Amino acid sequence: MKRVNLIPAPRLEQRRCRAHARRCVKACSIYTLLALLAAVGCRFAWNDDTDAAEQRLAIADADVQHIDVAIARCRSDLNAAKVSLAVNCQLVSQPDWSLLLKLLAALNGDAVVLKSVALDTRAEAAASVIPVIQTFSSSGKSTKPLAAEPKRAVRLILIGTGESQLAVTQFVVRLEKTGLFDRVIVADTGRETFMAGSAISFRLECILKEGEK
Amino acid sequence: MKFRSSQPRRSPIGIDAGPRYFAAVQMDEESPRPRIAAALLLPREQFSAPLSHSEIKPLPTILRRAGFSGNKIVLAAPLDKQFGGILEMPSSDTSAYTQISRIELARTNRCAPDSLEMDCWPVPEIAGKSAAHVMAVGCRHDDASKQLDLFESAGFDAHALDIRAAALSRAAALLPPSPGMTAILDISWPATLLVLVCDGDVVFERRLADTDLQRVHEALVQRLHVETELADYLLLEAGLDAMPGDAPAARSARTILSGYLDGLATELATSMGYATEKYDGVAIMQLLLCGDAAAMPGICSRLGDRLKLATRTISPADLCTAAQPVQAGQSGPAAGNSPALAAAMGLAL
Numbered sequence: 001m002k003r004v005n006l007i008p009a010p011r012l013e014q015r016r017c018r019a020h021a022r023r024c025v026k027a028c029s030i031y032t033l034l035a036l037l038a039a040v041g042c043r044f045a046w047n048d049d050t051d052a053a054e055q056r057l058a059i060a061d062a063d064v065q066h067i068d069v070a071i072a073r074c075r076s077d078l079n080a081a082k083v084s085l086a087v088n089c090q091l092v093s094q095p096d097w098s099l100l101l102k103l104l105a106a107l108n109g110d111a112v113v114l115k116s117v118a119l120d121t122r123a124e125a126a127a128s129v130i131p132v133i134q135t136f137s138s139s140g141k142s143t144k145p146l147a148a149e150p151k152r153a154v155r156l157i158l159i160g161t162g163e164s165q166l167a168v169t170q171f172v173v174r175l176e177k178t179g180l181f182d183r184v185i186v187a188d189t190g191r192e193t194f195m196a197g198s199a200i201s202f203r204l205e206c207i208l209k210e211g212e213k
Numbered sequence: 214m215k216f217r218s219s220q221p222r223r224s225p226i227g228i229d230a231g232p233r234y235f236a237a238v239q240m241d242e243e244s245p246r247p248r249i250a251a252a253l254l255l256p257r258e259q260f261s262a263p264l265s266h267s268e269i270k271p272l273p274t275i276l277r278r279a280g281f282s283g284n285k286i287v288l289a290a291p292l293d294k295q296f297g298g299i300l301e302m303p304s305s306d307t308s309a310y311t312q313i314s315r316i317e318l319a320r321t322n323r324c325a326p327d328s329l330e331m332d333c334w335p336v337p338e339i340a341g342k343s344a345a346h347v348m349a350v351g352c353r354h355d356d357a358s359k360q361l362d363l364f365e366s367a368g369f370d371a372h373a374l375d376i377r378a379a380a381l382s383r384a385a386a387l388l389p390p391s392p393g394m395t396a397i398l399d400i401s402w403p404a405t406l407l408v409l410v411c412d413g414d415v416v417f418e419r420r421l422a423d424t425d426l427q428r429v430h431e432a433l434v435q436r437l438h439v440e441t442e443l444a445d446y447l448l449l450e451a452g453l454d455a456m457p458g459d460a461p462a463a464r465s466a467r468t469i470l471s472g473y474l475d476g477l478a479t480e481l482a483t484s485m486g487y488a489t490e491k492y493d494g495v496a497i498m499q500l501l502l503c504g505d506a507a508a509m510p511g512i513c514s515r516l517g518d519r520l521k522l523a524t525r526t527i528s529p530a531d532l533c534t535a536a537q538p539v540q541a542g543q544s545g546p547a548a549g550n551s552p553a554l555a556a557a558m559g560l561a562l
Contacts, residue, residue: 001413004332005375006375
Protein backbone atom coordinates (compact mmCIF):
# COMPACT_ATOMS: atom_id res chain seq x y z
CA MET A 1 0.00 0.00 0.00
CA LYS A 2 1.38 3.33 -1.05
CA ARG A 3 1.94 5.96 1.59
CA VAL A 4 2.50 9.50 0.42
CA ASN A 5 3.95 12.28 2.50
CA LEU A 6 3.80 15.75 1.02
CA ILE A 7 5.17 17.56 4.07
CA PRO A 8 7.82 19.93 2.65
CA ALA A 9 11.33 18.54 3.02
CA PRO A 10 12.73 21.76 4.60
CA ARG A 11 9.97 21.55 7.21
CA LEU A 12 10.87 17.95 7.99
CA GLU A 13 14.54 18.92 8.28
CA GLN A 14 13.68 21.76 10.66
CA ARG A 15 11.58 19.38 12.70
CA ARG A 16 14.41 16.85 12.81
CA CYS A 17 16.84 19.56 13.98
CA ARG A 18 14.40 20.72 16.66
CA ALA A 19 13.92 17.15 17.86
CA HIS A 20 17.69 16.67 17.95
CA ALA A 21 18.13 19.89 19.93
CA ARG A 22 15.40 18.81 22.35
CA ARG A 23 17.13 15.45 22.84
CA CYS A 24 20.45 17.21 23.48
CA VAL A 25 18.90 19.59 26.00
CA LYS A 26 17.23 16.66 27.76
CA ALA A 27 20.49 14.70 27.86
CA CYS A 28 22.42 17.71 29.17
CA SER A 29 19.76 18.38 31.81
CA ILE A 30 19.84 14.77 32.97
CA TYR A 31 23.65 14.80 33.06
CA THR A 32 23.68 18.04 35.05
CA LEU A 33 21.08 16.71 37.44
CA LEU A 34 23.02 13.48 37.98
CA ALA A 35 26.28 15.38 38.50
CA LEU A 36 24.54 17.64 41.00
CA LEU A 37 23.09 14.67 42.84
CA ALA A 38 26.50 12.98 42.90
CA ALA A 39 28.11 16.15 44.24
CA VAL A 40 25.48 16.50 46.95
CA GLY A 41 25.86 12.80 47.83
CA CYS A 42 29.62 13.12 48.12
CA ARG A 43 29.22 16.22 50.24
CA PHE A 44 27.04 14.36 52.68
CA ALA A 45 29.08 11.14 52.52
CA TRP A 46 32.43 12.80 53.36
CA ASN A 47 31.18 15.56 55.61
CA ASP A 48 33.14 14.28 58.77
CA ASP A 49 36.43 14.11 56.94
CA THR A 50 35.97 17.66 55.86
CA ASP A 51 35.54 18.74 59.50
CA ALA A 52 38.71 16.88 60.51
CA ALA A 53 40.60 18.52 57.69
CA GLU A 54 39.33 21.90 58.82
CA GLN A 55 40.54 21.18 62.36
CA ARG A 56 43.96 20.13 61.06
CA LEU A 57 44.09 23.25 59.00
CA ALA A 58 43.27 25.41 62.04
CA ILE A 59 46.02 23.70 64.08
CA ALA A 60 48.48 24.19 61.27
CA ASP A 61 47.47 27.86 61.08
CA ALA A 62 48.11 28.26 64.83
CA ASP A 63 51.52 26.55 64.46
CA VAL A 64 52.44 28.83 61.63
CA GLN A 65 51.48 31.86 63.73
CA HIS A 66 53.63 30.62 66.65
CA ILE A 67 56.55 30.01 64.32
CA ASP A 68 56.11 33.47 62.83
CA VAL A 69 56.30 35.02 66.32
CA ALA A 70 59.41 32.97 67.16
CA ILE A 71 61.04 33.96 63.89
CA ALA A 72 60.34 37.65 64.62
CA ARG A 73 61.86 37.26 68.08
CA CYS A 74 64.95 35.47 66.67
CA ARG A 75 65.27 38.15 64.02
CA SER A 76 65.39 40.92 66.66
CA ASP A 77 67.94 38.90 68.70
CA LEU A 78 70.01 38.41 65.58
CA ASN A 79 69.96 42.13 64.88
CA ALA A 80 71.11 42.86 68.43
CA ALA A 81 73.87 40.26 68.08
CA LYS A 82 74.94 41.80 64.79
CA VAL A 83 75.16 45.25 66.40
CA SER A 84 77.15 43.83 69.32
CA LEU A 85 79.48 42.01 66.95
CA ALA A 86 80.07 45.15 64.93
CA VAL A 87 80.94 47.12 68.12
CA ASN A 88 83.28 44.37 69.29
CA CYS A 89 84.99 44.21 65.95
CA GLN A 90 85.47 47.96 66.10
CA LEU A 91 87.01 47.67 69.54
CA VAL A 92 89.20 44.70 68.62
CA SER A 93 90.67 46.58 65.67
CA GLN A 94 92.13 49.34 67.98
CA PRO A 95 95.83 48.81 69.12
CA ASP A 96 96.50 48.01 72.79
CA TRP A 97 98.78 50.89 73.75
CA SER A 98 99.07 49.73 77.34
CA LEU A 99 101.51 47.04 76.21
CA LEU A 100 103.76 49.79 74.78
CA LEU A 101 103.63 51.75 78.02
CA LYS A 102 104.54 48.62 80.00
CA LEU A 103 107.45 48.03 77.60
CA LEU A 104 108.68 51.64 78.00
CA ALA A 105 108.52 51.31 81.79
CA ALA A 106 110.70 48.22 81.56
CA LEU A 107 113.24 49.85 79.19
CA ASN A 108 113.91 53.16 80.89
CA GLY A 109 115.72 51.62 83.91
CA ASP A 110 116.86 53.65 86.90
CA ALA A 111 118.78 56.31 85.00
CA VAL A 112 115.97 57.65 82.85
CA VAL A 113 112.71 59.30 83.81
CA LEU A 114 110.00 59.88 81.27
CA LYS A 115 107.98 63.05 81.56
CA SER A 116 105.76 62.68 78.54
CA VAL A 117 104.72 59.95 76.12
CA ALA A 118 102.79 61.05 73.04
CA LEU A 119 101.67 59.54 69.74
CA ASP A 120 101.76 61.49 66.54
CA THR A 121 100.09 60.14 63.41
CA ARG A 122 100.92 63.02 61.05
CA ALA A 123 102.35 62.00 57.68
CA GLU A 124 106.04 62.30 57.10
CA ALA A 125 107.33 64.37 54.23
CA ALA A 126 107.95 61.81 51.52
CA ALA A 127 110.77 63.61 49.76
CA SER A 128 112.87 64.01 52.82
CA VAL A 129 112.54 60.45 53.93
CA ILE A 130 112.29 58.21 50.88
CA PRO A 131 115.26 58.14 48.50
CA VAL A 132 114.83 58.27 44.78
CA ILE A 133 115.32 54.84 43.15
CA GLN A 134 116.44 54.71 39.58
CA THR A 135 115.70 51.55 37.59
CA PHE A 136 116.86 50.43 34.17
CA SER A 137 114.87 48.38 31.69
CA SER A 138 116.33 45.65 29.44
CA SER A 139 116.53 48.10 26.49
CA GLY A 140 118.95 50.23 28.43
CA LYS A 141 116.67 53.24 28.60
CA SER A 142 116.21 54.72 31.90
CA THR A 143 112.70 55.02 33.31
CA LYS A 144 111.23 57.78 35.41
CA PRO A 145 111.91 57.53 39.10
CA LEU A 146 108.98 56.17 41.08
CA ALA A 147 107.24 58.75 43.14
CA ALA A 148 106.98 57.50 46.70
CA GLU A 149 103.68 57.96 48.49
CA PRO A 150 103.80 59.84 51.81
CA LYS A 151 104.02 57.41 54.76
CA ARG A 152 101.40 57.64 57.46
CA ALA A 153 103.81 56.43 60.09
CA VAL A 154 102.94 56.57 63.77
CA ARG A 155 105.55 58.41 65.81
CA LEU A 156 106.05 57.88 69.48
CA ILE A 157 107.38 61.07 71.06
CA LEU A 158 109.13 60.53 74.36
CA ILE A 159 110.21 63.49 76.53
CA GLY A 160 112.17 62.82 79.68
CA THR A 161 115.33 63.28 81.71
CA GLY A 162 118.38 61.08 81.89
CA GLU A 163 121.01 60.86 84.57
CA SER A 164 123.73 61.36 81.96
CA GLN A 165 124.26 61.47 78.22
CA LEU A 166 125.31 57.84 78.40
CA ALA A 167 122.09 56.82 80.08
CA VAL A 168 120.08 58.58 77.34
CA THR A 169 122.15 56.92 74.62
CA GLN A 170 121.71 53.49 76.25
CA PHE A 171 117.98 54.13 76.46
CA VAL A 172 117.91 54.92 72.71
CA VAL A 173 119.87 51.73 71.99
CA ARG A 174 117.44 49.67 74.07
CA LEU A 175 114.55 51.18 72.19
CA GLU A 176 116.10 50.31 68.84
CA LYS A 177 116.76 46.76 70.01
CA THR A 178 113.12 46.15 70.71
CA GLY A 179 112.59 46.00 66.91
CA LEU A 180 109.35 47.89 67.23
CA PHE A 181 110.63 51.00 65.58
CA ASP A 182 112.04 51.78 62.18
CA ARG A 183 114.09 54.55 63.53
CA VAL A 184 114.74 56.22 66.87
CA ILE A 185 115.70 59.85 66.41
CA VAL A 186 117.15 61.99 69.16
CA ALA A 187 115.32 65.17 68.32
CA ASP A 188 116.65 67.31 71.12
CA THR A 189 118.95 67.06 74.16
CA GLY A 190 120.01 69.59 76.78
CA ARG A 191 121.26 69.99 80.29
CA GLU A 192 118.83 70.90 83.04
CA THR A 193 118.76 71.08 86.76
CA PHE A 194 117.30 67.97 88.34
CA MET A 195 116.80 67.91 92.10
CA ALA A 196 120.20 68.94 93.69
CA GLY A 197 122.31 68.13 90.65
CA SER A 198 122.16 68.34 86.87
CA ALA A 199 120.62 65.93 84.33
CA ILE A 200 120.24 65.55 80.54
CA SER A 201 116.78 66.36 79.14
CA PHE A 202 115.86 64.68 75.85
CA ARG A 203 113.18 64.44 73.22
CA LEU A 204 113.03 61.22 71.19
CA GLU A 205 110.96 60.47 68.13
CA CYS A 206 110.42 56.75 67.57
CA ILE A 207 108.83 55.81 64.27
CA LEU A 208 106.85 52.61 64.72
CA LYS A 209 107.20 49.86 62.16
CA GLU A 210 104.20 49.25 59.92
CA GLY A 211 102.20 46.38 61.33
CA GLU A 212 103.64 46.68 64.81
CA LYS A 213 100.59 48.50 65.97
CA MET B 214 11.41 -8.82 30.93
CA LYS B 215 9.11 -6.66 28.86
CA PHE B 216 7.68 -3.38 30.05
CA ARG B 217 4.34 -2.41 28.65
CA SER B 218 2.82 1.02 28.70
CA SER B 219 -0.57 1.27 30.38
CA GLN B 220 -1.83 3.10 27.26
CA PRO B 221 -2.52 0.82 24.28
CA ARG B 222 -0.48 1.58 21.20
CA ARG B 223 -2.44 3.77 18.84
CA SER B 224 -1.94 4.91 15.26
CA PRO B 225 -1.69 8.59 14.38
CA ILE B 226 -5.09 10.27 14.17
CA GLY B 227 -6.33 10.50 10.59
CA ILE B 228 -8.08 13.84 10.15
CA ASP B 229 -10.13 14.63 7.09
CA ALA B 230 -11.10 18.30 7.24
CA GLY B 231 -14.02 18.69 4.86
CA PRO B 232 -16.27 21.70 4.31
CA ARG B 233 -19.04 20.32 6.56
CA TYR B 234 -17.36 17.90 8.95
CA PHE B 235 -14.12 17.12 10.66
CA ALA B 236 -13.77 13.36 10.29
CA ALA B 237 -11.24 11.76 12.62
CA VAL B 238 -10.30 8.13 13.12
CA GLN B 239 -7.62 6.46 15.23
CA MET B 240 -6.70 2.81 14.94
CA ASP B 241 -5.67 0.38 17.64
CA GLU B 242 -2.25 -0.92 16.59
CA GLU B 243 -2.05 -3.66 19.19
CA SER B 244 -4.90 -5.63 17.69
CA PRO B 245 -3.89 -8.30 15.14
CA ARG B 246 -6.88 -7.28 13.01
CA PRO B 247 -7.57 -3.67 12.03
CA ARG B 248 -9.58 -2.17 14.84
CA ILE B 249 -10.89 1.33 15.35
CA ALA B 250 -9.87 2.83 18.67
CA ALA B 251 -11.82 6.06 18.27
CA ALA B 252 -13.80 7.81 15.57
CA LEU B 253 -15.53 11.16 15.39
CA LEU B 254 -17.59 13.06 12.85
CA LEU B 255 -17.73 16.65 14.05
CA PRO B 256 -19.85 19.22 12.21
CA ARG B 257 -18.03 22.44 11.47
CA GLU B 258 -19.20 25.74 12.88
CA GLN B 259 -19.49 27.36 9.48
CA PHE B 260 -20.11 25.15 6.48
CA SER B 261 -17.69 25.60 3.56
CA ALA B 262 -15.74 28.34 5.37
CA PRO B 263 -11.96 28.21 5.05
CA LEU B 264 -10.25 26.52 7.96
CA SER B 265 -9.19 28.94 10.66
CA HIS B 266 -7.03 28.74 13.76
CA SER B 267 -9.96 29.55 16.06
CA GLU B 268 -11.89 26.59 14.64
CA ILE B 269 -9.01 24.12 14.98
CA LYS B 270 -7.75 25.32 18.36
CA PRO B 271 -10.37 23.40 20.45
CA LEU B 272 -10.01 20.28 18.29
CA PRO B 273 -7.33 18.55 20.47
CA THR B 274 -9.57 18.84 23.54
CA ILE B 275 -12.61 17.57 21.65
CA LEU B 276 -10.65 14.62 20.31
CA ARG B 277 -9.29 13.76 23.75
CA ARG B 278 -12.81 13.76 25.16
CA ALA B 279 -13.92 11.50 22.31
CA GLY B 280 -11.35 8.87 23.29
CA PHE B 281 -8.44 9.78 21.02
CA SER B 282 -4.95 9.76 22.44
CA GLY B 283 -1.71 11.41 21.38
CA ASN B 284 -1.22 14.42 19.18
CA LYS B 285 0.22 12.79 16.08
CA ILE B 286 -1.99 13.33 13.08
CA VAL B 287 -2.06 12.49 9.41
CA LEU B 288 -3.76 15.02 7.19
CA ALA B 289 -4.97 14.90 3.63
CA ALA B 290 -3.64 17.49 1.23
CA PRO B 291 -6.42 19.84 0.08
CA LEU B 292 -7.91 18.46 -3.14
CA ASP B 293 -7.86 21.84 -4.86
CA LYS B 294 -4.18 22.36 -4.00
CA GLN B 295 -3.02 18.91 -5.02
CA PHE B 296 -1.90 18.22 -8.58
CA GLY B 297 -0.58 15.28 -10.49
CA GLY B 298 -1.34 12.73 -13.15
CA ILE B 299 0.11 9.91 -15.18
CA LEU B 300 3.48 10.80 -16.67
CA GLU B 301 5.37 8.99 -19.39
CA MET B 302 9.01 8.36 -18.52
CA PRO B 303 11.54 8.88 -21.30
CA SER B 304 14.13 6.76 -19.54
CA SER B 305 14.02 3.17 -18.39
CA ASP B 306 16.14 4.09 -15.36
CA THR B 307 13.72 3.79 -12.46
CA SER B 308 15.99 5.81 -10.16
CA ALA B 309 15.47 8.86 -12.37
CA TYR B 310 11.67 8.68 -12.22
CA THR B 311 11.36 10.88 -9.16
CA GLN B 312 13.59 13.63 -10.57
CA ILE B 313 11.91 13.56 -13.97
CA SER B 314 8.45 13.61 -12.39
CA ARG B 315 9.41 16.53 -10.16
CA ILE B 316 10.64 18.57 -13.10
CA GLU B 317 7.59 17.71 -15.17
CA LEU B 318 5.19 18.60 -12.36
CA ALA B 319 7.04 21.87 -11.77
CA ARG B 320 6.87 22.69 -15.48
CA THR B 321 3.16 21.99 -15.84
CA ASN B 322 2.31 23.90 -12.65
CA ARG B 323 4.73 26.76 -13.35
CA CYS B 324 6.78 26.62 -10.19
CA ALA B 325 10.35 25.84 -9.19
CA PRO B 326 11.13 22.12 -8.76
CA ASP B 327 12.34 22.70 -5.22
CA SER B 328 9.21 24.58 -4.22
CA LEU B 329 6.96 21.52 -4.36
CA GLU B 330 6.81 18.18 -2.63
CA MET B 331 5.90 15.16 -4.69
CA ASP B 332 5.81 11.41 -4.86
CA CYS B 333 5.42 8.95 -7.72
CA TRP B 334 5.01 5.27 -8.30
CA PRO B 335 4.83 3.07 -11.40
CA VAL B 336 1.50 2.11 -12.92
CA PRO B 337 0.66 -0.95 -15.06
CA GLU B 338 1.56 -0.96 -18.72
CA ILE B 339 -0.55 1.39 -20.79
CA ALA B 340 -2.08 0.15 -24.04
CA GLY B 341 -0.13 1.05 -27.16
CA LYS B 342 2.77 2.58 -25.24
CA SER B 343 6.02 0.81 -24.66
CA ALA B 344 7.45 3.46 -22.35
CA ALA B 345 7.09 3.23 -18.58
CA HIS B 346 4.51 5.41 -16.86
CA VAL B 347 4.27 6.68 -13.32
CA MET B 348 1.49 8.20 -11.29
CA ALA B 349 2.84 11.43 -9.81
CA VAL B 350 1.22 13.65 -7.20
CA GLY B 351 2.47 16.84 -5.68
CA CYS B 352 1.65 19.92 -3.67
CA ARG B 353 3.35 23.31 -3.41
CA HIS B 354 5.29 23.93 -0.20
CA ASP B 355 3.30 27.10 0.49
CA ASP B 356 -0.05 25.33 0.23
CA ALA B 357 1.12 22.39 2.33
CA SER B 358 2.62 24.69 4.96
CA LYS B 359 -0.60 26.67 5.31
CA GLN B 360 -2.54 23.51 6.13
CA LEU B 361 0.17 22.15 8.43
CA ASP B 362 0.64 25.45 10.28
CA LEU B 363 -3.05 25.59 11.15
CA PHE B 364 -2.98 22.18 12.82
CA GLU B 365 0.48 22.40 14.37
CA SER B 366 -0.32 25.78 15.94
CA ALA B 367 -3.22 24.04 17.72
CA GLY B 368 -0.82 21.56 19.30
CA PHE B 369 -0.94 18.71 16.80
CA ASP B 370 2.17 17.01 15.50
CA ALA B 371 1.63 16.43 11.77
CA HIS B 372 3.11 13.03 11.04
CA ALA B 373 2.31 13.08 7.33
CA LEU B 374 0.42 14.98 4.66
CA ASP B 375 -1.08 12.24 2.54
CA ILE B 376 -3.33 12.38 -0.49
CA ARG B 377 -6.97 11.42 -0.29
CA ALA B 378 -6.72 8.84 -3.06
CA ALA B 379 -3.94 6.90 -1.32
CA ALA B 380 -5.90 6.99 1.95
CA LEU B 381 -8.99 5.58 0.24
CA SER B 382 -6.93 2.85 -1.43
CA ARG B 383 -5.54 1.82 1.97
CA ALA B 384 -9.03 1.70 3.47
CA ALA B 385 -10.30 -0.34 0.51
CA ALA B 386 -7.39 -2.74 0.90
CA LEU B 387 -9.01 -4.02 4.10
CA LEU B 388 -11.65 -5.73 1.97
CA PRO B 389 -10.91 -9.11 0.46
CA PRO B 390 -8.76 -8.68 -2.65
CA SER B 391 -10.50 -8.75 -6.01
CA PRO B 392 -9.02 -9.29 -9.47
CA GLY B 393 -8.67 -6.36 -11.84
CA MET B 394 -9.13 -2.80 -10.78
CA THR B 395 -11.32 -1.44 -8.00
CA ALA B 396 -13.06 1.88 -8.44
CA ILE B 397 -13.56 4.06 -5.36
CA LEU B 398 -15.99 6.92 -5.60
CA ASP B 399 -15.69 9.52 -2.88
CA ILE B 400 -18.74 11.76 -3.03
CA SER B 401 -18.19 14.72 -0.77
CA TRP B 402 -19.34 18.30 -0.51
CA PRO B 403 -16.63 20.08 -2.46
CA ALA B 404 -15.95 17.44 -5.11
CA THR B 405 -16.48 13.90 -6.26
CA LEU B 406 -13.29 11.93 -6.62
CA LEU B 407 -12.89 8.79 -8.67
CA VAL B 408 -9.92 6.63 -7.76
CA LEU B 409 -8.90 3.45 -9.52
CA VAL B 410 -6.78 1.02 -7.55
CA CYS B 411 -4.81 -1.88 -8.97
CA ASP B 412 -2.84 -4.20 -6.69
CA GLY B 413 -3.12 -1.70 -3.88
CA ASP B 414 -1.69 1.22 -5.85
CA VAL B 415 -3.60 4.19 -7.15
CA VAL B 416 -3.41 4.08 -10.94
CA PHE B 417 -5.98 6.70 -11.84
CA GLU B 418 -7.46 9.69 -10.06
CA ARG B 419 -9.94 12.20 -11.34
CA ARG B 420 -12.20 14.90 -9.94
CA LEU B 421 -15.53 14.52 -11.71
CA ALA B 422 -16.94 17.74 -13.07
CA ASP B 423 -20.20 19.19 -11.71
CA THR B 424 -20.94 16.27 -9.44
CA ASP B 425 -20.28 17.70 -5.98
CA LEU B 426 -22.92 17.48 -3.27
CA GLN B 427 -22.89 21.22 -2.72
CA ARG B 428 -24.47 21.71 -6.12
CA VAL B 429 -27.32 19.23 -5.47
CA HIS B 430 -27.88 20.65 -2.02
CA GLU B 431 -28.26 24.15 -3.43
CA ALA B 432 -30.65 22.83 -6.09
CA LEU B 433 -32.84 21.20 -3.42
CA VAL B 434 -32.92 24.37 -1.31
CA GLN B 435 -33.70 26.65 -4.25
CA ARG B 436 -36.21 24.53 -6.14
CA LEU B 437 -38.09 23.05 -3.20
CA HIS B 438 -37.80 26.18 -1.04
CA VAL B 439 -36.85 24.12 1.99
CA GLU B 440 -34.54 24.79 4.89
CA THR B 441 -30.92 23.70 4.76
CA GLU B 442 -31.48 21.05 7.43
CA LEU B 443 -34.37 19.54 5.48
CA ALA B 444 -32.27 19.53 2.32
CA ASP B 445 -29.57 17.72 4.29
CA TYR B 446 -32.11 15.14 5.40
CA LEU B 447 -33.44 14.61 1.87
CA LEU B 448 -29.96 14.32 0.42
CA LEU B 449 -28.14 12.26 3.02
CA GLU B 450 -30.76 10.27 4.88
CA ALA B 451 -33.99 10.04 2.82
CA GLY B 452 -32.54 9.60 -0.66
CA LEU B 453 -34.44 7.98 -3.46
CA ASP B 454 -36.03 5.14 -1.49
CA ALA B 455 -37.63 7.27 1.19
CA MET B 456 -39.60 9.55 -1.12
CA PRO B 457 -42.44 7.53 -2.53
CA GLY B 458 -45.75 9.04 -3.62
CA ASP B 459 -46.89 11.63 -6.11
CA ALA B 460 -46.68 14.71 -3.96
CA PRO B 461 -45.14 17.55 -5.97
CA ALA B 462 -42.36 18.09 -3.45
CA ALA B 463 -41.47 14.41 -3.41
CA ARG B 464 -41.57 14.25 -7.18
CA SER B 465 -39.34 17.31 -7.48
CA ALA B 466 -36.85 15.94 -4.94
CA ARG B 467 -36.79 12.60 -6.67
CA THR B 468 -36.24 14.32 -9.99
CA ILE B 469 -33.33 16.36 -8.65
CA LEU B 470 -31.65 13.40 -6.99
CA SER B 471 -32.28 11.08 -9.95
CA GLY B 472 -30.84 13.68 -12.29
CA TYR B 473 -27.81 14.06 -10.06
CA LEU B 474 -27.19 10.33 -9.86
CA ASP B 475 -27.74 9.83 -13.58
CA GLY B 476 -25.28 12.62 -14.32
CA LEU B 477 -22.83 11.09 -11.88
CA ALA B 478 -23.24 7.67 -13.52
CA THR B 479 -22.62 9.19 -16.96
CA GLU B 480 -19.45 10.92 -15.76
CA LEU B 481 -18.32 7.72 -14.09
CA ALA B 482 -18.94 5.63 -17.16
CA THR B 483 -16.92 8.05 -19.28
CA SER B 484 -13.98 8.14 -16.85
CA MET B 485 -13.98 4.42 -16.21
CA GLY B 486 -14.23 3.70 -19.92
CA TYR B 487 -11.20 5.91 -20.50
CA ALA B 488 -9.24 4.19 -17.74
CA THR B 489 -10.19 0.71 -18.92
CA GLU B 490 -9.02 1.55 -22.40
CA LYS B 491 -5.83 3.05 -21.04
CA TYR B 492 -4.96 -0.03 -19.02
CA ASP B 493 -5.75 -2.55 -21.68
CA GLY B 494 -6.95 -5.84 -20.32
CA VAL B 495 -7.43 -4.75 -16.75
CA ALA B 496 -11.14 -4.57 -16.02
CA ILE B 497 -12.89 -2.68 -13.25
CA MET B 498 -14.50 -5.32 -11.08
CA GLN B 499 -16.23 -3.37 -8.32
CA LEU B 500 -17.25 0.12 -7.30
CA LEU B 501 -16.87 1.23 -3.70
CA LEU B 502 -18.75 4.27 -2.51
CA CYS B 503 -17.64 6.48 0.30
CA GLY B 504 -17.88 10.10 1.36
CA ASP B 505 -20.77 12.18 2.66
CA ALA B 506 -23.35 11.02 0.12
CA ALA B 507 -22.42 7.34 0.03
CA ALA B 508 -24.95 6.63 2.78
CA MET B 509 -27.79 8.00 0.70
CA PRO B 510 -30.47 5.27 0.42
CA GLY B 511 -30.72 3.89 -3.10
CA ILE B 512 -27.42 5.27 -4.39
CA CYS B 513 -25.70 1.87 -4.54
CA SER B 514 -28.41 0.16 -6.53
CA ARG B 515 -28.85 3.13 -8.83
CA LEU B 516 -25.18 3.46 -9.73
CA GLY B 517 -24.71 -0.34 -9.83
CA ASP B 518 -27.58 -0.72 -12.27
CA ARG B 519 -26.38 2.06 -14.50
CA LEU B 520 -22.76 0.99 -14.56
CA LYS B 521 -23.40 -2.77 -14.45
CA LEU B 522 -20.90 -3.12 -11.62
CA ALA B 523 -20.90 -4.69 -8.19
CA THR B 524 -21.35 -1.64 -6.01
CA ARG B 525 -21.12 -1.31 -2.27
CA THR B 526 -20.68 1.35 0.34
CA ILE B 527 -17.64 1.20 2.57
CA SER B 528 -17.70 2.48 6.10
CA PRO B 529 -15.38 1.88 9.05
CA ALA B 530 -17.89 -0.55 10.49
CA ASP B 531 -17.75 -2.58 7.28
CA LEU B 532 -14.00 -2.46 7.03
CA CYS B 533 -13.14 -3.58 10.51
CA THR B 534 -14.56 -4.35 13.88
CA ALA B 535 -15.10 -1.25 15.90
CA ALA B 536 -13.39 -1.29 19.26
CA GLN B 537 -15.93 0.87 20.98
CA PRO B 538 -19.07 2.79 20.09
CA VAL B 539 -17.90 5.72 18.03
CA GLN B 540 -18.91 9.25 18.89
CA ALA B 541 -21.06 11.23 16.53
CA GLY B 542 -21.56 14.92 16.19
CA GLN B 543 -24.97 16.21 17.06
CA SER B 544 -26.14 16.85 13.54
CA GLY B 545 -24.04 14.27 11.75
CA PRO B 546 -24.99 10.79 10.70
CA ALA B 547 -24.17 7.81 12.86
CA ALA B 548 -20.40 8.01 12.73
CA GLY B 549 -19.69 4.32 13.12
CA ASN B 550 -21.47 3.47 9.96
CA SER B 551 -20.70 6.66 8.13
CA PRO B 552 -18.85 6.25 4.82
CA ALA B 553 -17.69 9.83 5.39
CA LEU B 554 -15.09 8.40 7.74
CA ALA B 555 -13.49 6.16 5.11
CA ALA B 556 -10.86 8.72 4.07
CA ALA B 557 -10.00 9.54 7.70
CA MET B 558 -9.67 5.84 8.40
CA GLY B 559 -7.36 5.42 5.42
CA LEU B 560 -5.23 8.27 6.69
CA ALA B 561 -4.94 6.58 10.09
CA LEU B 562 -3.88 3.26 8.57
